[in-house]
Amino acid sequence: MFSNLLQKAGDKLFDEVTVKQWILLASILKSGVKEPTLSEIADINGYSRQNVKKLTKILEEKEFIQFKKDAKDNRVLRVQITDKCIAYLKSRYVKEQAFIKDMYRGITDEEVDDMYQTMKKLEQNISDLSEEG
Numbered sequence: 001m002f003s004n005l006l007q008k009a010g011d012k013l014f015d016e017v018t019v020k021q022w023i024l025l026a027s028i029l030k031s032g033v034k035e036p037t038l039s040e041i042a043d044i045n046g047y048s049r050q051n052v053k054k055l056t057k058i059l060e061e062k063e064f065i066q067f068k069k070d071a072k073d074n075r076v077l078r079v080q081i082t083d084k085c086i087a088y089l090k091s092r093y094v095k096e097q098a099f100i101k102d103m104y105r106g107i108t109d110e111e112v113d114d115m116y117q118t119m120k121k122l123e124q125n126i127s128d129l130s131e132e133g
Helices: 002-013 019-031 038-045 049-061 083-091 093-103 109-132
Strands: 065-069 077-081
Touching (some): 002 019, 002 093, 019 038, 019 077, 019 083, 038 077, 049 065, 083 093
Antiparallel strands (some): 065 077
16 A cells, blocks of 8 residues: 555656656666666566566657667667666656655654664565465
């Protein structure tokens, strides 16, 4: 439910890309992989390859990414962030910062730290459960 509320609020903020598309773009940029494959992007985000393909096709139509064939293997598609995308992401920085500030309004640094520690524990528990099954 929380992720749906966050996505809904974030999607209202900007018309050009959805929160999911933004997360995908941000993860590519933060990954350190210059031109990741669809599978690498899926691994970074925990998305299915099919979901990544769907999201990247939309981003390609918006000219935010380009698909490139791998130099060594023509079957492999690589994703390249475009200059248009970089300019767009820079243009929304101030508005994003205000959104984040509003989202954390009334929450102390200690509460944020507690939430982070709790989420790390939940993530580990969920990971352990998935390995047990």
